[in-house]
Amino acid sequence: MSYKIIVDSCGELSPEMKASGYFATASLSIDVDDYHVIDDETFNQKEFLEKVAASPNCPKSSCPSPDTYMEKYHCDAAHVYAVTLSAELSGSYNSAVLGVELYKEEYGEKKIHVFNSKSASIGETLIAMKIAECEDKGMTFEEVIDTVETYIEDQRTYFLLESLEALRKNGRLTGLKAMVATALSIKPVMGATPEGTICQLGQARGMKKALVKMADEIAAHEEHAEDKILAISHCNCPARAEELKKLLLARLQPKDVIILDTAGISSLYASDGGVIAVI
Template structure:
């Protein structure tokens, strides 16, 4: 059967995936003050980061409409949709509405909406896993069952260079932000199985924080020889390469990919942020 993998624009694709006709992206819209930015191929990361740094308010995002999803449901028989964690965005609910409406008129289609319970490269790895299973010739039902099990085994972590977005959004008090900035404290965060964000640890200096993150991967990863280690960076390719080198010294992953963050992931990670999933 023909298939299509649709991700919302928090799914950070590799260049190879962008060229592969099986992968499609539905954009979210980002809002920074009075400026509205569509998170598609026109997204300009440098301009967005400048707008965020100059704005007194935190950037926001709005999810795609059901119509935007339904437009991409046309064509292939098997449709897989991967969304940002439903605890972080309404994208999943929008895709579910689109599925219900579309199947009323096209009951022959197979459509599965997957709440990634993650973001960025966590979504990327789910998309790659669907492609892998489809390439094995598995049927729609078996692919969806296997992918859900794979999602439950995923880990996503990140290190932030800058706490301004958290401060502006009210998730960090001004005093804590000032103290963290003065002391050069960098938080190490992780995604929970439910798709929320918690703090794993913190360190003084970005290199120490990245080291803590790498240590945590080495401690908790299972069957790395069967897994891809994915890194997304926001405007800092050298930092991403450093993380790759450090982790591959210690853990033998099947493969490692590095991507630059698109709009939504840029908003979450901030300038210099690093997101990993495995």
């Protein structure tokens, strides 16, 4: 195998990506009171959401260790890439970088590069797909890195959640102004800054209007959509994801659209009913 792409488990892998053999997952873990979850193929979203709903405490996540990444890098592939959720939101990126150093000490030199997605969830998925596209075109290792880093800079992430509590309680909303009262059914449309932190882009009363606001926000900032893939992930709300797709296709003409269910970490932070869109 000429290349391998390791995506931390905040990024969803499609069935096709899993079957290809080119992609692997570095699993984070989650604790809800005494309920411990490894975010891998055993993750049960329904059971997890029930545990979260029943607990007065906020779930906690832990990133993969540097040793975990080191062992993932130890493979037959000549080129190895890791894609992690935003370094501003998790220690996963630092673990992946430390894993490179551990690998070199243990096994010697190898072409390994860690991409800070500056995003999360389906944003990581798109980056992993871009790496594979570049490799399949026969680009050199250095050309792949340059092309994908430019792609990351151009990528935009948006999300709309029923509740921001999981993000707030885990300190992921640091620096944001106080959120509007959820009792008023005000739904903030959120996004990622170029640095990979979270920002508020707009708001609307009720989820239906907020989805329209989100679609408007995406369309207003998107150029050359015809060259890009639109990716949507959702936590237990396929109809909402389809509605967002419909709203966006009325405003944009992307070259393709993919919709995936959130895995464990994305389910933790998106919470029941959350949708994430990246283009």
